[in-house]
Amino acid sequence: MKVQELSGGVYEIKGGRKKQIATRNLVPGNIVYGERTIEDESVEYRVWNPRRSKLGAMAIRKFQMPFSKDSRVLYLGAASGTTVSHVSDMVPEGVVYAVEFAPTTMRQLLRLCDVRKNIVPLLADASRPVSYAHVVEPVDVIFQDVAQPNQAEIAVDNARQYLKKGGNLLLSIKARSVDSTAVPEKIFKEQLKILSAAQGIKLKILKKQNLSPFHIDHMGIVAQRIG
Amino acid sequence: MDTWFGEVEISDEGEIEKCNLSSRDPKELAERIHQIQKKGTAFRAGIELREIAFQCGFVDNDSEYLSLLQEACVEAARQSIKESYTPDLPIIHAVGVIDDIDEAVNLLAERLSVWYGDHFPELGLKTSDLASFVESKGLRNDMSPDDSFYVLTENSMGCPMGEKEGLILKAFAGDILALYERRSSLEQYIRDNMEDVAANLCHLAGPLLGARLISMAGSLKKLASLPSSTIQVMGANNALFKHLRSKAPSPKHGIIFNHPLVKGSSPRNRGKIARALAAKISLAARIDAFSGEFRPFLKDELEKKVASIESRQEKKRKGVGK
Numbered sequence: 001m002k003v004q005e006l007s008g009g010v011y012e013i014k015g016g017r018k019k020q021i022a023t024r025n026l027v028p029g030n031i032v033y034g035e036r037t038i039e040d041e042s043v044e045y046r047v048w049n050p051r052r053s054k055l056g057a058m059a060i061r062k063f064q065m066p067f068s069k070d071s072r073v074l075y076l077g078a079a080s081g082t083t084v085s086h087v088s089d090m091v092p093e094g095v096v097y098a099v100e101f102a103p104t105t106m107r108q109l110l111r112l113c114d115v116r117k118n119i120v121p122l123l124a125d126a127s128r129p130v131s132y133a134h135v136v137e138p139v140d141v142i143f144q145d146v147a148q149p150n151q152a153e154i155a156v157d158n159a160r161q162y163l164k165k166g167g168n169l170l171l172s173i174k175a176r177s178v179d180s181t182a183v184p185e186k187i188f189k190e191q192l193k194i195l196s197a198a199q200g201i202k203l204k205i206l207k208k209q210n211l212s213p214f215h216i217d218h219m220g221i222v223a224q225r226i227g
Numbered sequence: 228m229d230t231w232f233g234e235v236e237i238s239d240e241g242e243i244e245k246c247n248l249s250s251r252d253p254k255e256l257a258e259r260i261h262q263i264q265k266k267g268t269a270f271r272a273g274i275e276l277r278e279i280a281f282q283c284g285f286v287d288n289d290s291e292y293l294s295l296l297q298e299a300c301v302e303a304a305r306q307s308i309k310e311s312y313t314p315d316l317p318i319i320h321a322v323g324v325i326d327d328i329d330e331a332v333n334l335l336a337e338r339l340s341v342w343y344g345d346h347f348p349e350l351g352l353k354t355s356d357l358a359s360f361v362e363s364k365g366l367r368n369d370m371s372p373d374d375s376f377y378v379l380t381e382n383s384m385g386c387p388m389g390e391k392e393g394l395i396l397k398a399f400a401g402d403i404l405a406l407y408e409r410r411s412s413l414e415q416y417i418r419d420n421m422e423d424v425a426a427n428l429c430h431l432a433g434p435l436l437g438a439r440l441i442s443m444a445g446s447l448k449k450l451a452s453l454p455s456s457t458i459q460v461m462g463a464n465n466a467l468f469k470h471l472r473s474k475a476p477s478p479k480h481g482i483i484f485n486h487p488l489v490k491g492s493s494p495r496n497r498g499k500i501a502r503a504l505a506a507k508i509s510l511a512a513r514i515d516a517f518s519g520e521f522r523p524f525l526k527d528e529l530e531k532k533v534a535s536i537e538s539r540q541e542k543k544r545k546g547v548g549k
Contacts, residue, residue, distance in 0.1 A: 095293055103311040106304060113301050118293070120300045123307040124264065133272035134263045135231045135300060161272035181471050 003040045008065030009090030011045055013038060021060050022047045023089035027115050032085040046089065050214045053083040054145050054172035057214035063207055063222055066168035070094045072139040074162050076126040076154065077146035080108035081119075087143065088116045095119075097136045099126050129158045138162055143170040147177045152194035160201040163225045169203060171195075175217040184217045195223060202227035228270045229263050231256060231299065232285045237274075246283035251295065257302030264307065315424050315447040321413050322442035328413075332406045339403060343396055346388045349379040355407045361400035366393040426521045427511035431529065432504075436485055440508065443482065451509070451516035458512075459483065459505035483508065488533055496536050503532045 001015040003022070013020045022038060022045035029044070031037060036047040050057040059065055067073070067090040078084045078098035087096050099122045100106050106123050113119045124132045126146055139162050144155050151173060159169050173191050175184035188208075195203050203223040211218040228235050233248040249259055277292055286292045336354050339361065343350075347367050352360050364370055366388055367380045388396075414435065421434035425447055428437040443461050444450035450458070460467050462482030469475040480489055480501035492500045507529045514522060 095297075103308045106308055110301060110304055110308075113297070117297055120293075120297050121304045122300060123304045123311075130270070130272050131264065131267060133270055133274070134229055135260060135276075135296065136272070137276045138273050180468065 001038065001040060003038075003043075003045060006059070006062070006065070008067035009069075010048075010059045010065050013045070013047070019060070020047055021050070021056065023086045024092075026089045026092055026118070030115055032112060033080075033082050046086070048086050053086065054211060054215055054218060054220065055083050055143060055170065056086065057211045057218075058170065058172070058209075058220040058222075060214075061209055061211070061220065063170075063209070063220060065090065066141050066170070066222070067091055068094075068140075071141055072137065073097065074136060074139040074142045074158065075099065076142065076144040076158060078105075078109055078121075079145075080105045081112040083143075083145070084109065084119060085112060085116065088119050091118060093118075094140075097122060097132070097139070099124050099132060101125050126158065127154050129161045133161075136162055138164045140164060140167045141170065142167070145172040147174045149178050151177065152191040156195060156198040156201065156203075159203065159225060160198070163201075165225055165227070167225050168206075169221075169223045169225065171221040171223070172211070172215075173219045173221060175219070184219075188219045191219075192221070195221070201225060228274075229268055230274075230276055230279065231260050231263070231296065232276075232280050233283070235279055235283065237279075243279060243282055246279070246285075248283060248285050251285075253295065253298040253302060256295065256299035257306060260299055260303035261306045264303070313446060313448075315441055318417060318420060318424055318438050319442040319446070321417050322438050325410055325413050328406050328410045332403060332410070335399075335403050335406070339396070339400055343400075344385075346385045346392075346396075347380070347383060348385050349383055350376065355404065358400045358403040358407065361396055362404055365397050369393070425512065425515035426519075427514045427525060428508065430521075430523060431511045431526050432483070432486060432508055436483065439482055440512075447512060447516045451512040453509065453512075455502075455505040455509035458509050459501055488529070492533075492537070493540070496540055499536045500533050503529060503536065 001013060003011050003013055006012050006021070009023055011022050011024065013022055025037065025044040025046045031046065035049065038045045038047060048056045048059065050060045067087070069091065070093040071091045072094055073087055073091060073096045075084055075087060075096050075098045078100040084096060084098050096119045098109060098119050100109055101124070103123065106121065109121055113121050120135070122132050122135060127148065127150065142159055142163050144151070144158070146154060148154060155169060155171050163169060173188060175187040178187045178191070192205065192208065196205065202225065204226050206222045206224055208219060208221045211220050228237065233246055235243060236245040238244050249256060280286055280292055286295065336358060340353060340357055343357065343361055350360070364374070367383060367385070370377055370380060417438045418434045421429040421437055425437060425441065432440065440458065440461065441447050441450050444453055460478045460481045463478035463480065466475070466478035470477045479498035483489060483501055483504055486504055488504060489497060489501050507525055511525055514520060
């Protein structure tokens with residue numbers, strides 16, 4: 001088995017039948033959602049399933065992961081923390097501000113926060129960025145996976161207020177949340193337009209790709225803030 | 228400006244003019260975060276809070292800043308979760324349990340009927356009747372000659388069954404019966420408690436339908452924020468999406484079909500009555516969610532409206548007859 005770093009704390013594990021990616025476990029010996037672990041040269045890696053994580057699907061599709069050891073990340077739509085745990089792996093000396101709206105899933109996320117001290121949980125509404133202004137500082141990366149009809153607007157609002165210049169916005173767009181009957185490609189186009197035509201912020205789309213077959217009718221987008 | 232670590236005043240040039248720091252006790256900080264969130268005081272987002280915390284002398288380094296912030300935010304989130312439980316929650320869970328029981332009990336009752344049918348195919352009982360029969364009477368041989376079903380046992384084409392199997396079937400039937408009983412006790416629970424949770428909705432739609440509407444919407448607040456056209460077709464998802472995708476007709480009613488006023492109406496009026504009912508339901512839900520006052524006249528208004536819809540139809544028919 002050979003482990004090789006792809007980008008920003010994502011490792012590719014070679015050998016075996018299929019290609020796998022993993023992140024370096026921040027808390028060795030502790031697993032989060034029943035994922036497999038692999039040890040290589042006495043370092044523990046947690047295997048990242050792209051079917052359970054949009055960010056994981058983006059990573060396996062060779063999206064450049066803009067994380068570094070001490071990145072500050074704003075994570076919108078943290079849910080129960082499956083993907084958050086991998087982001088937390090990628091920024092061991094940084095911080096993940098994890099915003100989640102639903103109390104039930106937040107309960108699970110809090111259990112994760114007990115073990116992983118670089119996750120700051122926020123029970124708040126991502127469509128009202130100002131509601132966490134007393135806690136969140138400007139960040140290097142925003143990742144968003146919220147499945148709301150106005151997901152592009154939410155991303156723009158948050159990026160405008162919290163994303164540093166030169167920072168990256170990683171975004172998963174779910175076509176079915178915008179309109180369950182329209183053609184996904186058309187929706188993706190409209191959503192991309194909202195991103196590039198946003199007021200008060202300039203976003204440059206670096207890469208966009210459909211995330212099928214890992215996630216149906218989802219598009220992964222990376223954009224950089226240039227103004 | 229309220230930050231998580233204290234009140235700070237910053238001039239237009241970005242100079243810190245005043246900082247009123249909070250104590251460094253995580254519990255107090257959590258309370259502070261929680262209160263600011265509840266108040267919702269808005270200020271400009273995306274300020275270099277960490278820098279300000281250093282300059283004000285709240286903390287000395289990054290790791291101190293983060294560990295205090297993390298601990299406080301976890302505690303604040305715990306507080307918010309604690310306050311997020313609403314009185315409609317047990318009703319929603321009760322509806323969920325009823326649905327789960329229905330699904331499970333159908334499966335189990337079907338299995339009992341197949342197995343016991345091997346032994347006594349002439350019986351012809353189903354579901355809860357069968358379960359209570361097996362539970363109380365057991366196998367064919369155990370029945371007394373004065374039992375009304377005894378005639379059927381004579382010359383049965385079922386296979387003989389031993390004592391061991393008899394015991395299993397009896398116990399199994401008892402389990403199924405217990406589920407049926409649990410279901411009706413949950414229904415009773417909803418009937419008894421809907422009035423406290425949503426008096427107007429309960430009065431207008433009936434406790435069980437009202438509870439189901441709340442559970443489908445997710446909460447009473449969410450139901451109150453839905454347009455009545457959505458309430459009208461809630462539970463008719465397949466028909467609705469068929470309508471939106473192709474040229475199929477729009478559904479007239481979803482779950483509210485179970486209301487006696489809709490169910491008992493003639494097919495020609497059904498759409499109109501469903502629409503009127505949905506409108507009143509959304510009014511009732513809004514009153515329950517936001518004021519809580521009981522207004523029984525909503526139901527009278529609805530009944531008047533339904534009567535006028537029906538009489539209009541009546542007149543029209545007479546007109547055609549002339």
